[in-house]
Amino acid sequence: MTATGIGASVRRTEDHRFITGKGQYVDDINRPGQSYAVFVRSPHAHATLKKIDISAAEKAPGVLGIYTGDDLAADKVGGLICGWLIHSKDGSPMKAGAHPALAQGKVRYVGDHVAVVIAETLAEARDAAELVAVDYDVLAPCVDLAKAQANGQPQVHAEAPNNTVYAWHLGDKAAVDAAFAQAKHVTKIDLVNNRLIPNAMEPRAAIGEYDTGQGGFTLYTTSQNPHVARLVLSAFNGIAPENKLRVIAPDVGGGFGSKIFIYAEETVCIWAAKKVGRPVKWTADRTEAFLSDAHGRDHVTTAELAMDADGKILALRANTKANLGAYLSTFASSVPTYLYAPLLSGQYNIPAIYCEVDGVYTNTAPVDAYRGAGRPEATFVVERLVEVAARQLGTDPAEFRRKNFITSFPHETPVIMTYDTGDYDASMRKALEMADYANIGKRKAESAKQGKLRGVGFSAYIEACGIAPSKAVGSLGAGVGLWESAEVRVNPVGTVEVLTGSHSHGQGHETTFAQLVSHRLGIPIEQISIVHGDTDKVQMGMGTYGSRSGAVGMSAISKALDKVVAKATKVASRCMEVPETEVDFTDGVFSGRGTNKSMAFGEVALQAYVAHKFDSSEIEPGLKEGAFYDPKNFTFPSGVHIAEVEVDPETGVTRIDRWTAVDDFGILINPMIVEGQVHGGIAQGIGQAMLENAVYDANGQLLTASYMDYCMPRADDLPSFDVAMTTTACPSNPLGIKGCGEAGAIAAPAALINAITDAIGHENLAMPATPQTVWRAVQKAPSKMAAE
Amino acid sequence: MATVSMTVNGKTVTKTVDSRRLLVEFLREDLRLTGTHVGCDTSQCGACVVHVDGRAIKSCTALALSCEGKTVTTIEGLANGATLHPMQEAFREHHALQCGYCTPGMIMASVDLVQRNGPGVDEHTIRRELDGNICRCTGYHNIVKAIAAGAAAMGSVRQAAE
Numbered sequence: 001m002t003a004t005g006i007g008a009s010v011r012r013t014e015d016h017r018f019i020t021g022k023g024q025y026v027d028d029i030n031r032p033g034q035s036y037a038v039f040v041r042s043p044h045a046h047a048t049l050k051k052i053d054i055s056a057a058e059k060a061p062g063v064l065g066i067y068t069g070d071d072l073a074a075d076k077v078g079g080l081i082c083g084w085l086i087h088s089k090d091g092s093p094m095k096a097g098a099h100p101a102l103a104q105g106k107v108r109y110v111g112d113h114v115a116v117v118i119a120e121t122l123a124e125a126r127d128a129a130e131l132v133a134v135d136y137d138v139l140a141p142c143v144d145l146a147k148a149q150a151n152g153q154p155q156v157h158a159e160a161p162n163n164t165v166y167a168w169h170l171g172d173k174a175a176v177d178a179a180f181a182q183a184k185h186v187t188k189i190d191l192v193n194n195r196l197i198p199n200a201m202e203p204r205a206a207i208g209e210y211d212t213g214q215g216g217f218t219l220y221t222t223s224q225n226p227h228v229a230r231l232v233l234s235a236f237n238g239i240a241p242e243n244k245l246r247v248i249a250p251d252v253g254g255g256f257g258s259k260i261f262i263y264a265e266e267t268v269c270i271w272a273a274k275k276v277g278r279p280v281k282w283t284a285d286r287t288e289a290f291l292s293d294a295h296g297r298d299h300v301t302t303a304e305l306a307m308d309a310d311g312k313i314l315a316l317r318a319n320t321k322a323n324l325g326a327y328l329s330t331f332a333s334s335v336p337t338y339l340y341a342p343l344l345s346g347q348y349n350i351p352a353i354y355c356e357v358d359g360v361y362t363n364t365a366p367v368d369a370y371r372g373a374g375r376p377e378a379t380f381v382v383e384r385l386v387e388v389a390a391r392q393l394g395t396d397p398a399e400f401r402r403k404n405f406i407t408s409f410p411h412e413t414p415v416i417m418t419y420d421t422g423d424y425d426a427s428m429r430k431a432l433e434m435a436d437y438a439n440i441g442k443r444k445a446e447s448a449k450q451g452k453l454r455g456v457g458f459s460a461y462i463e464a465c466g467i468a469p470s471k472a473v474g475s476l477g478a479g480v481g482l483w484e485s486a487e488v489r490v491n492p493v494g495t496v497e498v499l500t501g502s503h504s505h506g507q508g509h510e511t512t513f514a515q516l517v518s519h520r521l522g523i524p525i526e527q528i529s530i531v532h533g534d535t536d537k538v539q540m541g542m543g544t545y546g547s548r549s550g551a552v553g554m555s556a557i558s559k560a561l562d563k564v565v566a567k568a569t570k571v572a573s574r575c576m577e578v579p580e581t582e583v584d585f586t587d588g589v590f591s592g593r594g595t596n597k598s599m600a601f602g603e604v605a606l607q608a609y610v611a612h613k614f615d616s617s618e619i620e621p622g623l624k625e626g627a628f629y630d631p632k633n634f635t636f637p638s639g640v641h642i643a644e645v646e647v648d649p650e651t652g653v654t655r656i657d658r659w660t661a662v663d664d665f666g667i668l669i670n671p672m673i674v675e676g677q678v679h680g681g682i683a684q685g686i687g688q689a690m691l692e693n694a695v696y697d698a699n700g701q702l703l704t705a706s707y708m709d710y711c712m713p714r715a716d717d718l719p720s721f722d723v724a725m726t727t728t729a730c731p732s733n734p735l736g737i738k739g740c741g742e743a744g745a746i747a748a749p750a751a752l753i754n755a756i757t758d759a760i761g762h763e764n765l766a767m768p769a770t771p772q773t774v775w776r777a778v779q780k781a782p783s784k785m786a787a788e
Numbered sequence: 789m790a791t792v793s794m795t796v797n798g799k800t801v802t803k804t805v806d807s808r809r810l811l812v813e814f815l816r817e818d819l820r821l822t823g824t825h826v827g828c829d830t831s832q833c834g835a836c837v838v839h840v841d842g843r844a845i846k847s848c849t850a851l852a853l854s855c856e857g858k859t860v861t862t863i864e865g866l867a868n869g870a871t872l873h874p875m876q877e878a879f880r881e882h883h884a885l886q887c888g889y890c891t892p893g894m895i896m897a898s899v900d901l902v903q904r905n906g907p908g909v910d911e912h913t914i915r916r917e918l919d920g921n922i923c924r925c926t927g928y929h930n931i932v933k934a935i936a937a938g939a940a941a942m943g944s945v946r947q948a949a950e
Binding site: 012018020022680708715744 | 808821823826828862879883888891892914921924928932
């Protein structure tokens with residue numbers, strides 16, 4: 001291996017442009033003749049659109065065009081789609097209403113798109129947008145998830161009676177009921193998984209452009225998956241055939257799921273570019289991001305765990321209402337179903353599981369995948385259940401988990417998944433040691449002397465990543481295959497370009513993908529370029545989400561590299577006049593076994609292009625290979641996080657004293673980058689558990705639509721983290737990778753709430769556990785009540 | 789419209805701008821210095837931090853006209869030619885950035901933080917003083933490490949100069 005190969009904490013090659021201000025994000029790009037779009041948005045959660053009067057706005061200085069839903073309809077621009085078909089338990093397909101890019105007839109949430117104003121400058125577009133007069137007939141909104149399905153509630157879409165998109169289930173209800181009937185102990189909890197707003201630091205942006213000469217469109221967009229955007233814009237929105245539609249996602253400033261989706265604004269910008277005959281640019285301001293980026297989580301769940309007399313788990317039952325918002329976003333339907341319930345076995349042997357999920361419309365922003373997507377919700381259910389069960393049984397929570405851990409693999413759960421490998425106890429042992437769990441009693445006593453409440457909480461999470469085997473997800477309703485593509489182009493001098501369908505928006509692919517190539521071809525990473533994010537360069541790809549780019553994207557590169565090495569071996573064999581079977585390739589050098597003949601990789605590349613030394617009817621000139629890789633299985637990263645907190649009962653302020661994370665991500669390409677992913681994930685998980693909450697009032701107004709109101713984690717809210725790894729190599733892909741991007745966000749909320757509830761002595765604590773919430777909970781503690 | 793002159797990254801610039809032009813718009817659109825970013829509309833996130841007369845300010849909250857005659861340094865002007873500023877180097881070395889969007893503002897704020905608190909600034913102070921800069925990717929863990937290391941390196945550079 002080279003110093004820049006697999007396993008080395010190589011410093012990131014992309015960093016130079018970011019630390020010198022030379023990144024190229026969408027808003028940094030200005031196109032010649034560019035105009036600016038501003039969207040007129042609904043101030044009401046639910047209203048009939050009676051009239052949109054654009055007469056005054058049209059006359060405003062600099063205005064180039066004003067368009068509404070009628071203009072899109074006249075041009076037959078298709079609505080926004082949801083790409084995963086879920087069937088209800090009665091077999092009927094989900095009931096979805098239309099999702100036009102600009103509203104037609106009705107608006108359904110605050111921020112819904114009513115019209116677009118395009119002008120010479122941004123200021124002129126803003127000024128003109130103020131002059132668009134919209135006559136709304138305001139309707140009562142349906143905002144409260146818990147009540148949305150009741151009779152008599154306002155209907156968000158006529159197509160979905162009682163606002164129910166689907167009533168889905170998974171698992172064996174009869175087996176679960178039977179297990180509960182025999183149980184010696186049952187633990188029941190009610191949970192709210194609070195609604196979050198992803199808040200990538202770069203707001204969404206788009207520039208649509210139409211080339212009248214070529215007759216083609218280009219869209220610059222903040223996307224995690226530009227090829228999927230092109231596919232949808234072409235096949236469903238009908239903007240242009242794919243060969244006339246180029247989508248470029250340059251540097252993208254964070255995604256966390258929210259930039260997977262194909263949104264109204266991007267669709268309108270590219271369509272409008274042809275209408276006005278000018279490039280059209282739109283950049284969200286932060287308020288627009290809060291209002292119209294797809295939100296995350298938002299579940300209400302009742303869950304129960306059945307145990308025998310020895311504390312062995314017999315069954316798990318969960319009933320969840322999932323808020324999908326006012327329209328189905330691109331993958332909204334899959335998140336609370338197939339990305340949620342199949343994870344309810346956690347790390348445990350649970351013989352029977354049954355989960356019911358109702359997907360529910362409300363007059364709020366669409367809800368879709370946000371870092372973890374379904375898996376944080378599942379982990380919160382499982383890890384709160386086992387923690388509470390252990391406490392009720394008087395068993396140490398770590399021991400209770402260890403007693404129920406799955407220990408042999410492969411392990412088939414009752415909810416679809418087959419876990420391929422893992423060593424859950426190894427992570428637990430290591431975490432207990434690092435967290436100095438043996439002395440927690442002493443530390444609790446010391447805190448008590450200071451008038452503080454100390455608590456410790458566990459989260460032994462599992463996630464399904466490496467999304468996903470195409471045939472398997474197809475059978476579950478996915479509209480696409482979830483493979484990945486790669487092309488390895490070796491230049492005549494031996495430098496390499498890798499074209500990948502994955503997209504990097506913070507993950508460091510330009511470094512880690514190059515490490516794989518460096519490792520395999522024995523060349524330094526300076527000689528390797530990673531090309532991504534442009535549909536004219538990379539033929540096709542499925543993009544980056546679901547912690548899939550290592551396990552799936554790099555596996556595709558690995559497969560293409562196999563082909564490159566195989567062909568280069570043939571070329572080297574002819575050049576050295578050594579039989580192919582006697583050519584070895586190590587550390588970048590081809591050598592003839594038992595001879596003193598050798599050629600460096602670069603020399604072989606040159607010979608492949610010169611094509612003098614072989615018969616080109618037998619070996620084609622050149623050295624370039626492509627591959628599509630479809631994973632065999634999901635991957636199953638797992639680990640144990642331990643949070644230790646100290647609560648001040650007088651103020652409700654929680655201080656996180658220490659955070660221990662031990663994760664098993666399989667083989668690591670770059671440990672430094674992996675640890676960075678863990679840190680960021682934990683911060684988002686702590687944000688959910690302690691700080692963040694998207695709040696709508698009864699009228700459907702978003703009360704948390706700025707950083708003044710939505711509490712983002714800041715440096716002084718968080719501790720430093722103790723992060724370590726255990727390793728079981730993933731057998732389901734050639735690199736042994738499991739994926740690490742979402743783990744922290746999946747693990748952290750349960751660990752933190754388990755810690756705070758341990759500190760305050762009872763389980764009734766909602767997220768986010770703000771000082772006020774914790775203080776109120778402290779007042780209700782049994783010890784406090786008894787004292788009074 | 790009004791005319792404004794200032795020194796930006798060592799060069800004097802004079803432009804006629806709309807009087808409502810913000811400093812960040814002036815930098816990004818009129819000078820095309822796009823390293824300074826906009827991440828919010830309430831002066832909370834700090835992606836737009838630049839130095840004006842040596843002090844960190846949020847360029848989304850200053851009018852371009854208010855910088856008449858002043859000296860502005862942006863992320864593009866922080867390095868000394870091909871030699872990175874010690875804080876830039878520390879961010880790279882300690883993996884203190886992921887998507888890179890908050891990074892220019894974070895680095896500019898960090899340099900100011902060290903100038904005010906000295907090369908031995910402790911973790912508690914770093915975390916408290918980063919209050920005006922939001923990062924969604926890193927969980928701040930490596931940013932805090934990088935600032936401590938960058939602070940020490942800035943101290944050595946100053947010592948070497950003296």
